[in-house]
Amino acid sequence: MKLLVTGGAGFIGSNFVLYMLKKYHDYQIVNVDALTYAGNLENLKSIENNPNHVFVKADIRDTAKMDELMGQGIDVVVNFAAESHVDRSIMEPDVFVKTNVLGTQVLLDAAKKHGISKFVQVSTDEVYGTLGETGLFSETTPLAPNSPYSASKAGGDLLVRAYHETFGLPVNITRCSNNYGPYQFPEKLIPLMISKALADEPLPIYGDGLNIRDWLYVEDHCSAIDLVIHQGRVGEVYNIGGNNERTNLYIVQTILEELGKSESLINYVQDRPGHDRRYGIDPTKTMTELGWKPEHSFETGIHETIKWYLDNKEWWTRIQSGAYQEYYAKQYGSRL
Ligand code: NAD
Ligand code: DAU
Numbered sequence: 257m258k259l260l261v262t263g264g265a266g267f268i269g270s271n272f273v274l275y276m277l278k279k280y281h282d283y284q285i286v287n288v289d290a291l292t293y294a295g296n297l298e299n300l301k302s303i304e305n306n307p308n309h310v311f312v313k314a315d316i317r318d319t320a321k322m323d324e325l326m327g328q329g330i331d332v333v334v335n336f337a338a339e340s341h342v343d344r345s346i347m348e349p350d351v352f353v354k355t356n357v358l359g360t361q362v363l364l365d366a367a368k369k370h371g372i373s374k375f376v377q378v379s380t381d382e383v384y385g386t387l388g389e390t391g392l393f394s395e396t397t398p399l400a401p402n403s404p405y406s407a408s409k410a411g412g413d414l415l416v417r418a419y420h421e422t423f424g425l426p427v428n429i430t431r432c433s434n435n436y437g438p439y440q441f442p443e444k445l446i447p448l449m450i451s452k453a454l455a456d457e458p459l460p461i462y463g464d465g466l467n468i469r470d471w472l473y474v475e476d477h478c479s480a481i482d483l484v485i486h487q488g489r490v491g492e493v494y495n496i497g498g499n500n501e502r503t504n505l506y507i508v509q510t511i512l513e514e515l516g517k518s519e520s521l522i523n524y525v526q527d528r529p530g531h532d533r534r535y536g537i538d539p540t541k542t543m544t545e546l547g548w549k550p551e552h553s554f555e556t557g558i559h560e561t562i563k564w565y566l567d568n569k570e571w572w573t574r575i576q577s578g579a580y581q582e583y584y585a586k587q588y589g590s591r592l
Pocket of ligand 2: 340341342343379380381382432433434435443444445446448460461462463467468469504528535
């Protein structure tokens with residue numbers, strides 16, 4: 257099988273490429289990534305010399321390039337490429353629409369032209385909006401995105417749906433909850449808090465810290481996408497999540513405790529505008545139809561993740577420079 261993976265130098269995309277090449281020794285992967293601030297070729301160092309992996313630096317909005325790449329015998333497209341950070345989307349929505357909506361449409365057109373056999377759109381539970389104290393997101397929950405990021409992901413999802421309904425393109429959409437694990441860019445909650453705690457700097461918690469996210473170890477997300485590629489019924493949406501709802505405060509306290517740091521580092525700051533209160537995924541369909549089951553409990557996953565960041569300090573300290581620093585000052589300057 258020949259896969260075109262977009263965004264494969266980012267957090268989840270690179271974990272997915274490593275996972276697939278390890279599991280399927282005869283699969284070929286064309287990995288397309290624009291290498292924005294979030295793309296990092298260091299994530300792919302271990303497969304540098306693997307002949308089954310070809311990296312192409314390109315933007316998914318580049319129509320001619322996507323046409324050329326998909327014309328090279330691609331069977332399956334897995335679209336991870338996206339602007340992914342909610343806070344950035346609040347500051348600068350423009351690029352979110354361009355990549356997450358228009359970029360998806362460019363890929364869909366190329367996939368349609370070349371008759372690929374499966375297009376998997378990697379989406380998010382955030383397209384469903386927010387939950388109150390009870391209930392879970394199912395695949396039939398109406399879309400109600402609240403941030404420019406989630407609205408742009410919902411826009412991409414709706415185009416994927418439309419290309420299936422209108423043109424018969426064989427698609428699946430996956431909607432996963434919050435991922436954590438190796439190679440996550442240190443702007444996201446867990447790696448940000450680990451790096452702050454290690455530096456004995458204040459840990460910025462938005463609002464009252466009681467917003468809830470449903471956490472899944474990244475490898476478990478990869479195994480679910482693998483099953484969707486091979487067994488997902490065409491046209492279907494699959495929710496992915498491991499029933500691990502935690503408050504942000506709990507996450508931060510866990511990190512501080514594991515690192516032997518004081519809770520006095522916690523710093524409550526101004527809330528994120530439009531901050532979704534709670535996410536919770538009902539993964540029943542993915543589990544029963546595809547036989548998927550997460551392998552990592554939250555306790556082992558967070559322990560392994562903290563250890564990875566301790567063992568790979570160079571990876572994230574290199575990131576924390578240049579353009580990232582500039583963004584960081586803009587984002588937190590007025591809050592701390
Ligand atoms: P990330 O920001 O770490 O990686 C995104 C990658 O896409 C980067 O390598 C970047 O260079 C690349 N990219 C961005 N714009 C591009 C463009 N125009 N053309 C080509 N490449 C481009 O994101 P992530 O956390 O790995 O998320 C990957 C996907 O999974 C996204 O679609 C996101 O919406 C979805 N998702 C993420 C989570 C999560 O918790 N992180 C949960 C569910 C779904
Ligand atoms: O649910 C899936 C989504 O999870 C993905 O679609 C997104 O790409 C991914 O970024 C993530 O979105 P969140 O907004 O949930 O993740 P983030 O790490 O930005 O924030 C997690 C929670 O922590 C959220 O409630 C906001 C809070 N937070 C975040 C940061 C960065 C803080 O309290 N302080 C912070 O400094």
